[in-house]
Amino acid sequence: MSFLIAAVLLVGTLCTLDLVLTLGVIKRLREHSEQLSGASGPGGRFDTLDMAVGEEVGEFDTSTVDGERLTRGMLAADTLVAFFAPGCRPCREKLPAFVDHARSLPGGRAQTVAVVVGEPADAAAFVAELSPVARVVVEAGPDEPLSAAFRARSFPTLLRVSPDGHGRVHVTANRIALHRPLPAAR
Structure with a gap:
């Protein structure tokens, strides 16, 4: 027992x-x-570690969904460049905050580039939401022109870039808070 x-x-x-x-x-x-999942909430922060501040953006030549040509040399000072993927839950969650943020920027659509990485059919909803506030490019994968130039491998990714006096474009910010406007580059 x-x-x-x-x-x-x-x-x-x-x-x-x-x-x-x-x-x-x-x-x-x-x-x-x-x-x-970036649990900082819908108005949270994008922390992009794919490219460090100061790194040079590679060359690219592509077209937006509107047929507009886009090259590295066409990026203005303080341009926002965002990468989203349709199958990415954090991308879907942060998309509304990004759209609101981009809408409030002084340069508007001309100073914002959004890249949707995925099949065109899957990307359609993202394109519809992003088109009013950004020049939108759809790419099939990470070896496409913009994804390769920015070495974008994680999603969502948000960078601020600016050209220097020698025609090169560098990352000026890779930690972007969406709930407040971006400060001007110095």
Whole structure:
């Protein structure tokens, strides 16, 4: 009988320990999911680590969905360049905040470029929302002209770029808060 009581106590203790460890793992997974999904809310911040501040943007020559030609040399000072992917949940969540932010910028549509990386049919909803506030380019993948020039591999990505006096374009910000206007480059 004492053996049976000891076995039941051992099994109960192991089940309790397993439950505590499982709850700890679930809590940790939730924390990581929040970090990965950019849980800073709809008016949150884009932290882009694909390109560092000061890095030069590569050459590109492409066309917008409106048929307008777009090259690196056509980017004005303080141009916002954003990369979205239709299958990306954080992209869908942050898109309205980006649209509101882009709408409030002094340069307007001429100073904002949005790149939707995905199949054209999947990208249609993003294009419809972004077109009023940005020059929109749809690319099939990361080897397309703009994605390659900006080395965009994570989504959403938002950068501010400006040309220097020698015709090169550099990243001036890769941490952009959408709830307030961007400061002018110095």
